Amino acid sequence: MAGIYIHIPFCASRCVYCDFFSSTDSSWRGRYVEAVCRELELRRAELGSEPVSTVYLGGGTPSTLSTAERARLFAALSTVVDWGACSEVTLEANPDDVTPQFIASLKETPVNRLSMGVQSFSDADLAFLRRRHTARGAVEAVERCQAAGYDNISIDLIYGLPGQTLEAWQANLQQAVALGVPHLSAYNLIYEEGTPLWRMRERGEVRECDEELSLQMFDCLIDRLAAARYEHYEISNFARDGRYARHNTSYWTGVPYLGLGAAAHSYDGRVRRINPASLSRYVMAIEAGRVAFDEELESSDSLYNERILTSLRTCWGLDLNRLRADFGEARLRYCLEQAQPHLRAGRLSLDNGVLRITRAGLFTSDDVMSDLFWVD
């Protein structure tokens, strides 16, 4: 088992676009942290004998945990993780939580990487998105972490906001590059059904960014970061000096992981386990000594589709020899037949037995990948 993911589903407030499982009811936090520690005990056999190489605390907002709650989680993790063999321990943080006290308490933990939900360096964008921090606060949070010796920092940005101009997006990128962080994730704003943002669009209060402009922003993102020596190693992810997000990369390369906490997913190479997306159902099941996940047994077809989807997302591409070894000759032939129109149109490339999405194919990568899927 390569990685452990822990979901911390608590946020001080809800962002306008968010459809992650999280709650603003912090009264559950103490019981929840105990439940996660108990779940780790109950499921430790799923980790197998391989050392844990990455740990990721995601959310929600893991930086809202108190010092004592964080210490409790890491004490439990220490019973199964050899920190010397664990190369990456990431904690997601919101800039407004990154106080000098927070950093001092983080120093007492094995965390060696911070993923910061910056989203924008414009106060107007941040207010629209209902983020709690300011642009200045985001810069100070990153600089504070760097000054404390945390140089492995990733920041998240969102583009394609209503009314956002190409120049405003360029200014965001300029500021991100100036901070000198080694990793950056950038996402186009999505209108997820059921979110306040989705309802605002339904009521005509916001107009979606024009698709052509979104593509220009994506183009600008790739060029600006390439000029600053960032490698575009996954559709939405960029790293400098080989500082890839190792935990997330293991998702894209099919490595097993154990997910703990409400709504967390686990994968052992064959079965997906999905924990309940409910604080009460999750906590009460664990307190009763039960794990309450749903199980989905992966079929050969779903594993093939998953391989297409995850491999083609990355710069390492789809290794056709491995595809043949894992799924057989017939599936390989099918994949190559489906790939032909995209190879001819320059949206895919084939070099030394590895199929990759080209720059021209990136804009329509979802369509390219789904054309290669196996459908009954």
Ligand code: SF4
């Ligand atoms: S902080 Fe993150 S998880 Fe929480 S509401 Fe905002 S986007 Fe969602």
